[in-house]
Amino acid sequence: MDKLVVNGGKKLFGTAVVPAAKNALLPIIAASLMLDGESCIKNCPDLSDIRASRDIINSVGSTAVMHGGDFSVVYADSDICSISHSLCTSMRSSVLYLAPLLYRRGKVTISLPGGCNIGARPVDIHLDGLCRMGAKAECIADSITLTAAAGLKGINYKLRIPSVGATQTLIMAAATAKGLTILKNCAREPEVADLVHFLNCAGAKITGAGKSEIMIQGVESLCGVEYTPIADRIFAATVLAAVNACRGICLVKNYPVEYMESFEKQLKKTGLCIWHLASSALVLKTGEKAADIQVHTGYYPAFSTDMGPLLSAALVNGNGTLTLYETVFENRFSYMEEFIKLGLCCRVQGREYYQTKRKDVYIANLAAKDLRAGAAAVVAALAKRGCFTIEGVNFIDRGYEKIEQVFSALGADIRRVSVDREKANETE
Numbered sequence: 001m002d003k004l005v006v007n008g009g010k011k012l013f014g015t016a017v018v019p020a021a022k023n024a025l026l027p028i029i030a031a032s033l034m035l036d037g038e039s040c041i042k043n044c045p046d047l048s049d050i051r052a053s054r055d056i057i058n059s060v061g062s063t064a065v066m067h068g069g070d071f072s073v074v075y076a077d078s079d080i081c082s083i084s085h086s087l088c089t090s091m092r093s094s095v096l097y098l099a100p101l102l103y104r105r106g107k108v109t110i111s112l113p114g115g116c117n118i119g120a121r122p123v124d125i126h127l128d129g130l131c132r133m134g135a136k137a138e139c140i141a142d143s144i145t146l147t148a149a150a151g152l153k154g155i156n157y158k159l160r161i162p163s164v165g166a167t168q169t170l171i172m173a174a175a176t177a178k179g180l181t182i183l184k185n186c187a188r189e190p191e192v193a194d195l196v197h198f199l200n201c202a203g204a205k206i207t208g209a210g211k212s213e214i215m216i217q218g219v220e221s222l223c224g225v226e227y228t229p230i231a232d233r234i235f236a237a238t239v240l241a242a243v244n245a246c247r248g249i250c251l252v253k254n255y256p257v258e259y260m261e262s263f264e265k266q267l268k269k270t271g272l273c274i275w276h277l278a279s280s281a282l283v284l285k286t287g288e289k290a291a292d293i294q295v296h297t298g299y300y301p302a303f304s305t306d307m308g309p310l311l312s313a314a315l316v317n318g319n320g321t322l323t324l325y326e327t328v329f330e331n332r333f334s335y336m337e338e339f340i341k342l343g344l345c346c347r348v349q350g351r352e353y354y355q356t357k358r359k360d361v362y363i364a365n366l367a368a369k370d371l372r373a374g375a376a377a378v379v380a381a382l383a384k385r386g387c388f389t390i391e392g393v394n395f396i397d398r399g400y401e402k403i404e405q406v407f408s409a410l411g412a413d414i415r416r417v418s419v420d421r422e423k424a425n426e427t428e
Ligand code: UD1
Pocket: 022, 023, 024, 026, 092, 093, 119, 120, 121, 122, 123, 124, 125, 126, 127, 161, 162, 163, 164, 165, 166, 187, 189, 191, 305, 306, 328, 329
């Protein structure tokens, strides 16, 4: 078990490089099981969710290897069609293996997926869509088995809500189903469009990427490809939030400018300056402008629910107020308790979160309770003068490769210590 120790209050100066997006990588890696031969996904950070994806692929008889930013997959036939309970519950994206295994094996058994506790997160739309395409479902306790021995068929289907994961499941299923599929009310997130681009590179026939109606003409088979996913807009938002809260000047390379507008717009109100230079952004903050900020999160292109905690962290030293209305998940404000420990005045009423500055606190032990809440705690600790610890780093490791190195490269005083080693030293 690790924790982070932060000596906060330092301005940030230096360069950060944005890796490929976790939320694009996870579906693309799952879909690579549908591709014949070998595939290689480039620019892949070493995240615990990516390791879990590797373990899932190896556990069903194919080969996945992570090496120096390359994630390689070689598909092999096998009769294994179930994923272990522990791998399924290690992350939400285990549900993305339903469609690939159904295509490959005609049958798949998974446990209900795990992941961050940010809401109920059911999988009914994934299952409903697959069943309408011809799969038979059997649910016993928390285990789901789908069978489609004769394969799936194309359908005309409107998603109940524009779920990112369900859109990705149904795109994958339709890519090799018989006939034409038309999906309506699809998620328009850039990571969904990136999955479409990946599958099209592999030979799929999909149009409408990034739109709410997607048309998919099923093909017999897909072939292995080399692919570089889009840059991680949530990682980029984390760096912007840190510069906004700590002040300083940073160059952010591989910056996904086309997806950052809604986040940039809010931070500019508090004095952040941003220049877009080719594939980078130069980000500068010298002083605080007072601003009262009100944001509703929502489905893309609305303000991203994953960026809500980071916006809160960006404003910990702000002179105004933040009112954040969360529309996607019910439990998105687990960082509030930690921010209160840092001296902020915060409250939640239903889905509405309110935050303003109150007093300075110089020592606090914080906890990461989910991935983005954890990143928000790190940014907030970096921005406050004092000494802070952050436990629950395993949540942060799901989406950031060595977050302490990202920020120490920008001059922050942050290090990771092993709690077990600390205890061993105490007893020695
Ligand atoms: C993905 C992202 C996550 C992001 C979220 C919303 C990945 C790996 N994760 O999660 O970081 O916060 O999109 O942008 O890409 N829902 C149902 N039934 C379903 C599926 C979803 O009711 O079958 C609900 C969920 O409970 C939630 C809403 O739909 O309230 C949106 O969830 P969804 O878009 O599916 O999120 P994920 O794909 O899990």
